[in-house]
Amino acid sequence: MKNLKLKSARAALDLSQQDLADKVGVSRQTINAIEKGDYNPTINLCRDICKVLGKTLDELFWEEEI
Amino acid sequence: MKRKIVNIIIGIVMILVAIAFTLVYVNTNKGKILKSTGTWYYTDNYSIENGELNVSKTNAIIDLPGEGICKMSVKWDNITMPGALPLMTITKENGDVVAWISGDSVNSELEFKVDEAANYIVESNYYISGDEFKEAIEIIDKESASKIIIEEDGSFDGFTDFGKEGEWTTQYEVDVNFSAAGGNFKRAGAIIGFFIGLGIAVIILAITKNKGEYKEKYDERQTLVRGKAFKYAFAVAIVYFSMLGIFAEADLLQKFSISGLIISGIIISICVYASYAIWNDGYFSLSTNKRGLLISFGFIEIANIVLMIISFVSGMIIENGKFSFFLCNIVSSVVFLVLFIIILVKSIIDRRED
Numbered sequence: 001m002k003n004l005k006l007k008s009a010r011a012a013l014d015l016s017q018q019d020l021a022d023k024v025g026v027s028r029q030t031i032n033a034i035e036k037g038d039y040n041p042t043i044n045l046c047r048d049i050c051k052v053l054g055k056t057l058d059e060l061f062w063e064e065e066i
Numbered sequence: 067m068k069r070k071i072v073n074i075i076i077g078i079v080m081i082l083v084a085i086a087f088t089l090v091y092v093n094t095n096k097g098k099i100l101k102s103t104g105t106w107y108y109t110d111n112y113s114i115e116n117g118e119l120n121v122s123k124t125n126a127i128i129d130l131p132g133e134g135i136c137k138m139s140v141k142w143d144n145i146t147m148p149g150a151l152p153l154m155t156i157t158k159e160n161g162d163v164v165a166w167i168s169g170d171s172v173n174s175e176l177e178f179k180v181d182e183a184a185n186y187i188v189e190s191n192y193y194i195s196g197d198e199f200k201e202a203i204e205i206i207d208k209e210s211a212s213k214i215i216i217e218e219d220g221s222f223d224g225f226t227d228f229g230k231e232g233e234w235t236t237q238y239e240v241d242v243n244f245s246a247a248g249g250n251f252k253r254a255g256a257i258i259g260f261f262i263g264l265g266i267a268v269i270i271l272a273i274t275k276n277k278g279e280y281k282e283k284y285d286e287r288q289t290l291v292r293g294k295a296f297k298y299a300f301a302v303a304i305v306y307f308s309m310l311g312i313f314a315e316a317d318l319l320q321k322f323s324i325s326g327l328i329i330s331g332i333i334i335s336i337c338v339y340a341s342y343a344i345w346n347d348g349y350f351s352l353s354t355n356k357r358g359l360l361i362s363f364g365f366i367e368i369a370n371i372v373l374m375i376i377s378f379v380s381g382m383i384i385e386n387g388k389f390s391f392f393l394c395n396i397v398s399s400v401v402f403l404v405l406f407i408i409i410l411v412k413s414i415i416d417r418r419e420d
Contacts, residue, residue: 017419026285029347032419039287 001037005060009053010035023052073272080265084258105241112192113233114149125189130244132183139175140167141239149230150192151199151222152238155206157187163206168199169238180244188240194229196222283352291348299339306331326393333394337401344408356413363406370399 010020010031017035021028026045033039034049041049046061053060110123130136140154152169156178164186165178180186193199196216204211216222220229284292310327313319319327343349350356377383377392384390 025283025352027288027347027352029416030285030287033287033347042286045286 001063003035003037003061006049006053007035009055009060013053020049020052024048070272074269077265077267077269077272080268081262084261084265088255088258105239106188108190108238108240110152110190110192110236110238111234112148112150112236114194114229114231116231117194117229119150119192119194121192123190123192125187126240127185127187128242129185130180130183132180134180134244135177136165136180136186137175137177137243138165138167138188139173139241140169141173141241142169143237143239148192148234148236149227149232150194150234151225151228152190152192152236153199153202154188154190154238157189159185159187166203166206168203169236190236190238196220196228199228284348285352288348288351291346292343295339295343295346295348298342299335302338303331303335306334321388323389323391323393326389326391329391329394330397333397333401337404340405341408344405344412347412356409360406360409360413363402363409367399367402367406370395370402374399 010017015023017031018028021031024031024045025048030039030041030045034041046057050057050060106126106128108124108126110121112119112121112123114120136156138156142152154167154169155163156165157163164180165176167174167176169190191202193202197220199222200211200214200216203214214222219226222228307328310319310331314324340349350359373392374395377390377395382390383392383396
């Protein structure tokens, strides 16, 4: 499932995927895979992403109940 | 810095060892006569009476030790003018004629390729008519026999005494020299070239890698991808080598060099690993210079194609009727081409995603 929250949070800070990847310490393709929903990051990576984007885990990674 | 120096030293040592090995190998094997074969003297006695030939002849068995070239020079010394022409054949123990020489000239030389260590029988047969002489050569060598012209009077090449009655003695001296084949040089060259290339690669990598690049960093997703890539490559290797073993046991691989097939299997497994890892963005670490690697792959591919062409043109690709170790060059060329294409396509896709 696509992670649109991550994408919009990144766009709000005017960061490209490469910029976010460099700040977090992963490859651009990993950020791309997370946003596309092709990869479920570990809790440690989720925390690192949240720190860089200034968001909480719930704000970026919790699935909305339909 | 220390690690860089160590790697450079390792590379230099590899090159020096390869060069030293080359010098020792060439000096000990160049033009080496593996067996001192010497000179044989034969005496054959035969008589012709009422058109019938009776022969008391000798033959010799020479033991040639392996692949190589055998040179023989034969000097015929007829005590009296003969009524028959000799045809000397060099035959394997199974009856296959590997070379022949006719006694129509006083001194003859012949050279033939020896493809295996074996006993070779040298003997002369005598013919009292030109037609019989030609028929005997036709059995061994049709092309040469077609060039033999027997005159209307039955003579051949000025020899007119076919069937001349009487008793004859023929003595001949056969001098045999054997030299080892150059095939070992090709294999030694391939191995030496490999170590020299490896040494150069180690030195280049040591010089061009910056501090910090030695520890390659992969993120968690890349580590997972690499794990899967290793798993698939291992599975392919298991299947490949199992089948190789079964086919080899069933004698179905006679047309191939087993060592070439083994190395090809390793190359194929590496291809599977690299292809999966590259396609799923797990091959390049966070610090790898992709463009540099693409250029390196391109150079390696060109080198492999050149080697492949050389092995085809020089005939090294086929040895003794089967694909030689140089089969690996073909496999390697295909693999690096596939990897080059995958990297290129992936680069284009990545650029679009950016």
